[in-house]
Amino acid sequence: MLTRPASPADAEAITEIYNQGIEDRIGTFETEPRTVEQILAWFDAVGPLGRFPIVVTEDEGRIVAYAATSAYHSRACYRGIAEFSVYVARDRRGQGAGRAALTGLIEAATKAGFWKLLSRVFAENVASRRTCAAVGFREVGTNLKHAKLDSAWRDVVVVERLIEENID
């Protein structure tokens, strides 16, 4: 498997993988599927030439996962913090692609100068919690009843990883 910066040519594969994640109701509060045009607009806003890295993981020419950073907060003091997400194609989960994508994203975020990555993971999302732990994230704590998904309150675990190279 190879992880590399994403490009607009990857938008279709990213859309498909993200929409599977939305459908599966395990990784995000989002419920509306995305279109390729929306993903391309996202690329324009934050994509490969922007401040927030996005990476894809390929296996034999097929994109099997992606991971992306996004803005954490508009206050200047938080400029070195990014939120992240990671999604693996449904038929390729549990085969190392999530770990590969997240590892590549951490490398890209390190080069981009971020000092911390963070996210919120559904408490029951064992695969995501294990993947985060495997690449050095710690669990900060749990936000109880953070929001509703399909009318049910969900708890989320806050995870963070310091990037020591960018902390002086």
Ligand SMILES: CC(C)(COP(=O)(O)OP(=O)(O)OC[C@H]1O[C@@H](n2cnc3c(N)ncnc32)[C@H](O)[C@@H]1OP(=O)(O)O)[C@@H](O)C(=O)NCCC(=O)NCCS
């Ligand atoms: C969560 C997700 C990104 C993990 O990626 P993955 O490719 O399935 O995971 P990997 O094969 O790289 O495994 C990484 C670690 O997690 C563990 N793991 C993976 N799936 C697991 C599962 N279902 N149950 C328990 N542990 C699991 C692996 O054993 C491995 O841990 P180890 O190195 O300690 O053995 C992927 O399953 C996915 O896309 N899920 C749906 C969307 C989602 O939940 N995204 C996260 C949003 S925060």
